Amino acid sequence: MKRRALITGITGQDGSYLAEFLLAKGYEVHGMVRRSSEEKFERIAHIRDRITLHQGDLLDQFSLASLLRIIDPQEVYNLAAQSFVPTSWNQPVLTGEFTALGVTKVLEAIRHTAPGARFYQASSSEMFGRVLETPQTEQTPFYPRSPYGVAKAYGHFITINYRESFGLFASSGILFNHESPRRGLEFVTRKVTHGAARIKLGLERGPVAKLGLGNLDARRDWGFAGDYVEAMWLMLQQEKADDYVIATNETHTVQELVEIAFARVGLDWKEHVTIDPAFIRPAEVDLLIGDPSKAKKKLGWQPKVGFRELVHMMVDADLERLKRLPEASL
Template sequence: MAKTALIFGISGQDGALLALHLLERGYEVHGTSRDKELSSFANLRRVGIQDRVRLYSASLTDFRSVLQVVADAAPSEIYNLAGQSSVSLSFEQPVETLDSTIFGPLNILESIRLLKLDARLYNACSSECFGNTELAATEQTPFNPRSPYGVGKAAAFWTVANYRDAYGLFACSGILFNHDSPLRPRRFVTRKIVAGAADIAEKKSDRLMLGSLHVARDFGWAPEYVEAMAMMLGADSPGDYVIATGQTHSLESFVDKAFAFFGLDWRRHVEIDDRLMRPTEIVTSAGNPEKAKRVLGWEATVTMEEVVRRLSEAELSLRHDASA
């Protein structure tokens, strides 16, 4: 019989890419959104799988809702990718962010425990838990989050670890560093940069407003990162893993490569807007994925320059399709 996976947050970038990956491996895939009747599931349509997954309405902060979906789907694997996912927005909506990032995983864990379900859980954690990293962060690096989003993800990480130890659940957290694809919405800075450069190249605009360009990040390719999620639940024993490329680049370098793709000099078009600065910012975010390579056999092959090229080519293709 095919394995059954339940993905909370299937409509997002990672949810759609993970669903595609699991379907290709022969899984039966179920997924949730807050309201399946109102959700567009645009990302599922873009990867061509909307008709191949069974969809439910579920609110992660409503325990009864979560319990019912878990009971109905009876999955062998559960992936929690839901919740408010924008770091910038978390400063404006801290309560919603903390509610979804903390209580969501807790409700899923309680559902597994109370139903006595033999299911493995993957929980999406984040490099935001680490805050600034003087050295590339490993699974042993202490957390020092600098945003409500990071605080919530850190609390969820320890909740998963506690249930794993207390109840013997197969529960893992993936501490993922920045990872992108064409499915990212424009409010994410990588898509904003690429789309902004494309707008300027097409004479639709002449300026792109950004915050600090001096921050440094580890930029990865999302389709590779969802493979790591599945590999964690296929391991012999549960554990937590840093997922990153191991390479860190400044946002200025990302901007330079994106504008160069469109034949532009970013210095002539990019302006810094102090209003886009976060109250507290992570200057450097670097990850060490050695454990994932050693235990899971996972290693990123797409790094920053290739990420920029793929995002830029996808942006051109999207615009061509829209104008056709």
């Protein structure tokens, strides 16, 4: 009999890669989507006929419980959240409701409706914030520097709390930055690769096409989202639930990202990139680098795609995507 999995946030970057991964493993895949006036299924369009979508909402515990009764999944992956850090400054209450309390509502629904299901919570390196040690491990104290990081820390600890208090199989992946051609345009990696592709194709107007960015010295541990969803799955195949840092243990600056992306299209980044104060965070996270030793040892996981290869993959995909667009859409 096929194993069944429910993915919240299935239409996002991670959700789409995870759905593909689980389908390849022979799972019956269900996804929860919020009802909205504008349905966005681009990332899962190619597998839409192989998955089952259900309407539900992280803020509506009854809809969550109802879905769990209908689907009766063996595994639940909670990837839904307000996941863009700058937006969390503009909408801190909404971020807290979805990214923090939403986790509690999923856990409560599981506890009462499907206590045997294994639960995965998407935690974040943003919880480390102003880092207290380098590299960061599962034992590193949190010092979040944004409403998003604070909300993720709540979601992380409530997951541990339900595991220890109610015996649920609930694991968290403390995922460091993970990117792909499916990353949203609001994230700096995709903003850079898409910007470089647009400038290369002559789609930016003006004597010299410009791309405005924030702090070029900020350092991040960037991996490939397709690699990271495998780690999520591996966590739920273990004998005991636990928490794991998922990272590459390499750090790169935003400037390195820019240099590689513009070099890929044969351009000098210095001629096109400007610093825009609007993109500087109120409280910056300067250095994030994760130590995935525990995941390597206990899960047998390690990243396959390197940083340069990842940036090249994203630039190439943006070039192809932009070339296919009709003239009016450019």
